[in-house]
Amino acid sequence: MDEIIRKSGESAADVVAFLEIVKRSMEPLQKRIAVIEGGINRFYAVERRGVGVLNTVHGKFWQFSFAIDDQWEKYSVIVKAKLDLETFIPIFSQKDRLILRTDSGCETGQVFGDQTCECYEQLKLAMQTIAEVGQGMIINIPRQDGRGMGLTFKLATLWIQDALKVHTVESAGLLAPGGVIDVRTYSGVICILKFFEVPPSCIINLATNNPEKVGVFSENGYVVAKDFVPIVIEPNEHTVNHLRAKEEYLNHQGLIKKNGE
Numbered sequence: 536m537d538e539i540i541r542k543s544g545e546s547a548a549d550v551v552a553f554l555e556i557v558k559r560s561m562e563p564l565q566k567r568i569a570v571i572e573g574g575i576n577r578f579y580a581v582e583r584r585g586v587g588v589l590n591t592v593h594g595k596f597w598q599f600s601f602a603i604d605d606q607w608e609k610y611s612v613i614v615k616a617k618l619d620l621e622t623f624i625p626i627f628s629q630k631d632r633l634i635l636r637t638d639s640g641c642e643t644g645q646v647f648g649d650q651t652c653e654c655y656e657q658l659k660l661a662m663q664t665i666a667e668v669g670q671g672m673i674i675n676i677p678r679q680d681g682r683g684m685g686l687t688f689k690l691a692t693l694w695i696q697d698a699l700k701v702h703t704v705e706s707a708g709l710l711a712p713g714g715v716i717d718v719r720t721y722s723g724v725i726c727i728l729k730f731f732e733v734p735p736s737c738i739i740n741l742a743t744n745n746p747e748k749v750g751v752f753s754e755n756g757y758v759v760a761k762d763f764v765p766i767v768i769e770p771n772e773h774t775v776n777h778l779r780a781k782e783e784y785l786n787h788q789g790l791i792k793k794n795g796e
Contacts, residue, residue: 565581567581581727593663599612607679609678614673632737633671633740634664635728637673637741638673640679641655653774660768676723683718688711742765742766743763763788
């Protein structure tokens with residue numbers, strides 16, 4: 536302990552007190568939270584399982600690990616804000632407006648570097664944008680690979696794209712039951728906002744190109760700013776056709792036009 540005290544520059548009492556705070560952060564805390572989505576009102580068990588600090592190229596963020604009893608189960612949340620060390624709830628300096636990005640899982644792109652999507656670059660840009668503003672939140676839903684269809688489905692679509700030279704919407708449509716290629720839900724995002732006690736009076740600045748994500752916020756009393764925070768990545772030879780397809784068929788906004796195409 537003496538060596539730890541020397542390295543930290545803190546007093547023995549402060550080190551002991553800090554370790555008690557960290558130990559408390561490891562204790563699961565569960566809340567029961569009501570959310571409306573698609574007109575259906577449901578209660579969810581929302582459990583915070585851990586809190587820690589990330590030192591990134593865009594500065595420090597808090598990372599939270601959550602479990603929610605929906606089909607996605609795991610949520611990873613990174614926050615740029617101060618932290619209440621009693622409740623482990625973020626303290627946002629700007630109370631009336633919050634930049635928020637919902638980030639669906641993309642193991643192929645964000646972990647292994649597949650170049651046919653821009654998910655890795657979008658995540659980095661969202662972090663950079665939040666760092667520049669000074670506060671904000673990213674909610675990552677790891678199991679929403681393939682627009683919620685799952686990693687098995689996503690891998691199959693990548694194989695089809697590579698072999699048949701088709702775009703992301705075409706490949707998904709060839710495999711999706713009934714032609715439905717996006718089954719993501721966002722109740723868990725509202726659960727986390729409510730867990731963190733973000734009030735409906737706080738205007739949500741969505742960092743997205745997908746207007747379909749707005750509905751669940753409105754259903755739960757949150758106001759979403761009309762102008763989205765753009766998360767637009769310069770197309771490359773691997774992504775340009777997929778981005779055009781997202782604009783044409785999925786109503787995503789500005790993916791190509793804002794890059795001068």
